[in-house]
Amino acid sequence: FVPQVRHRPLTAKPVTRRSMAAGGGEGGEAEWVKALLEAGGGGKNAPGKFEEEMKMKGLLGPNRGKGNPKLTANSRLVSWLESEGDVYLSESSTWGEAPHPLAISTETVDEITNESSGRGLLARRSINDGDELLKIPLDLCITRRSARKALGKDALPEGINEYLAMACQLIHEKYVQGEESFYAPYVGVLPEVEEVNPTFTWPDEDLEFLRGSPIVAATRSLQMKLRREYDDLLGGDGGLISKFPEKFPVEHYTYENWVWAFTMLFSRAIRLRNLRVGERLAMVPYADLINHSAFSQAFIDARESGDWLFKDGEEEVILYADRGYRQMEQVYISYGQKSNAELLLLYGFALERNPYNSVDVTVSISPRTAAVVAANEGMGIEEDPLAQEKLDFLSSVGRGQTVDFPCYTDRYPVEMLEYLRLMMMTPDDTRGKPLMDFDYSRTISSANEAAVLKSVVAAVKYQLGLFPQTEEDDAAIIKDKAMFRLLSYNQRMAVRHRRNEKRLLKRTLAALEKQIRNKGLDEEDVLSRAEGSTLGEVLKGETRKQKTALEDKLEKMGLPIDIR
Numbered sequence: 001f002v003p004q005v006r007h008r009p010l011t012a013k014p015v016t017r018r019s020m021a022a023g024g025g026e027g028g029e030a031e032w033v034k035a036l037l038e039a040g041g042g043g044k045n046a047p048g049k050f051e052e053e054m055k056m057k058g059l060l061g062p063n064r065g066k067g068n069p070k071l072t073a074n075s076r077l078v079s080w081l082e083s084e085g086d087v088y089l090s091e092s093s094t095w096g097e098a099p100h101p102l103a104i105s106t107e108t109v110d111e112i113t114n115e116s117s118g119r120g121l122l123a124r125r126s127i128n129d130g131d132e133l134l135k136i137p138l139d140l141c142i143t144r145r146s147a148r149k150a151l152g153k154d155a156l157p158e159g160i161n162e163y164l165a166m167a168c169q170l171i172h173e174k175y176v177q178g179e180e181s182f183y184a185p186y187v188g189v190l191p192e193v194e195e196v197n198p199t200f201t202w203p204d205e206d207l208e209f210l211r212g213s214p215i216v217a218a219t220r221s222l223q224m225k226l227r228r229e230y231d232d233l234l235g236g237d238g239g240l241i242s243k244f245p246e247k248f249p250v251e252h253y254t255y256e257n258w259v260w261a262f263t264m265l266f267s268r269a270i271r272l273r274n275l276r277v278g279e280r281l282a283m284v285p286y287a288d289l290i291n292h293s294a295f296s297q298a299f300i301d302a303r304e305s306g307d308w309l310f311k312d313g314e315e316e317v318i319l320y321a322d323r324g325y326r327q328m329e330q331v332y333i334s335y336g337q338k339s340n341a342e343l344l345l346l347y348g349f350a351l352e353r354n355p356y357n358s359v360d361v362t363v364s365i366s367p368r369t370a371a372v373v374a375a376n377e378g379m380g381i382e383e384d385p386l387a388q389e390k391l392d393f394l395s396s397v398g399r400g401q402t403v404d405f406p407c408y409t410d411r412y413p414v415e416m417l418e419y420l421r422l423m424m425m426t427p428d429d430t431r432g433k434p435l436m437d438f439d440y441s442r443t444i445s446s447a448n449e450a451a452v453l454k455s456v457v458a459a460v461k462y463q464l465g466l467f468p469q470t471e472e473d474d475a476a477i478i479k480d481k482a483m484f485r486l487l488s489y490n491q492r493m494a495v496r497h498r499r500n501e502k503r504l505l506k507r508t509l510a511a512l513e514k515q516i517r518n519k520g521l522d523e524e525d526v527l528s529r530a531e532g533s534t535l536g537e538v539l540k541g542e543t544r545k546q547k548t549a550l551e552d553k554l555e556k557m558g559l560p561i562d563i564r
């Protein structure tokens, strides 16, 4: 019964219920208006002032932004959002409405490494904790639904994997439609692969810099997977290119463009969890200009639009501030609790300070079953009477004999300990009770614990030994700033990443050794007892039969088909 005004009047906007509600002096829009009135409408918030300051600080790119195509692309995006989505992004104030709290910076940098982090969003004015920062209608987003609409429901059937459908639409909008595309202003701010550089796009010579790191195996399998998906859906016999050559022109649906599309999806698509239909993957214009901080509490989700009283049935993507921001400060969100390996693999950057960083350590144990003993006759191998029970127990909990465990900076590798406690059980420990009856989150016996900690130490040392250079070598490369700058972006990222992985593993080792000492497990007789009673053997970690922890996570992202 209230007609929808899709286009905002050009001049004054009536005070909304929301801003009236905020009028009790708690800050937010109303307080800003008051401040504006007191300041006579001028001062630092005067229209154009903020952009002037950005120019001064080099945040508009080289040459103070003059002739910078990125700036033109930004304004085009803003106008598009305003006209097509009724999104309020004004840089200046009107009656009752403060200027939009955010502004696009074309050039942001990482404060520690000084590496470019591309575009980012800055606080245009001071922002209070809880302020609404942006609101983008869902119908401007790229989703599986929009993809099926653009390319036809026969080509992209119901239930097609979201990544695949959206990749097809991204190629359609950027390469097939180009300037004709409805989304052209959005596509215009999407970066090229060379500006993102996730490891799955790296040439082999750059990946060589990561040798020894578990990220290499994950990168390789992702590369294989993307190739396979491309062949299955588009390029191969009976693929969309041959079935619908007009909609899927072969010159645009190339593997190279497929890699670009996936670079966009992995680094900027957002999983919206709060939608009426459940959760969906979406590329959200403007919201995807926000950079990641592991310390931010803010994240993006969807809700029904309209105010709290009058819902209009549409849905929108929304972001609230997780804390106060000073004017000019960069506003961050969290892309999730991601390790540096995940960030580098999918987003092309890693963080020097990352509380969620972890390194996967592989543990391989081969219980000495009768078959193993028979196969190694004459080697003096003794059968483990619990071997078969161990294997059965592992398969009942969905674990194999080769398992990857994440080691975190400041957390003990608990799951690895539990796994190894089981694997190191002896008849002395079980005393006839079934393996199922034990609580592996606790120490079983001194001998068991000594064997466990020793094997974790062995596994971590093995992982460290896979790197061709030491942490000190890497530190020296980074320290020589002039030389370091001569490396390419990928190579600099690789050296920092492998160094940080080594640091983390070394810290884990130190913690384990301390634990061994504190528990008195380093005393000779305990260790020799452990040695004597260890019937399982830690094998070299490379005997990988299982997926890595990183691959496991990728699968949980809802990527199409199995990696292997």
Ligand SMILES: C[S@@+](CC[C@H](N)C(=O)[O-])C[C@H]1O[C@@H](n2cnc3c(N)ncnc32)[C@H](O)[C@@H]1O
Pocket (backbone or CB within 6 Å): 110, 116, 117, 118, 119, 120, 189, 191, 195, 196, 267, 268, 288, 289, 290, 291, 292, 293, 346, 347, 348, 349, 350
């Ligand atoms: C969702 S987009 C954010 C906007 C992006 N900077 C741009 O220019 O469009 C994610 C990408 O931004 C960059 N990025 C985000 N957070 C970063 C950070 N903390 N450090 C370095 N780069 C970052 C990475 O290239 C990442 O793939």
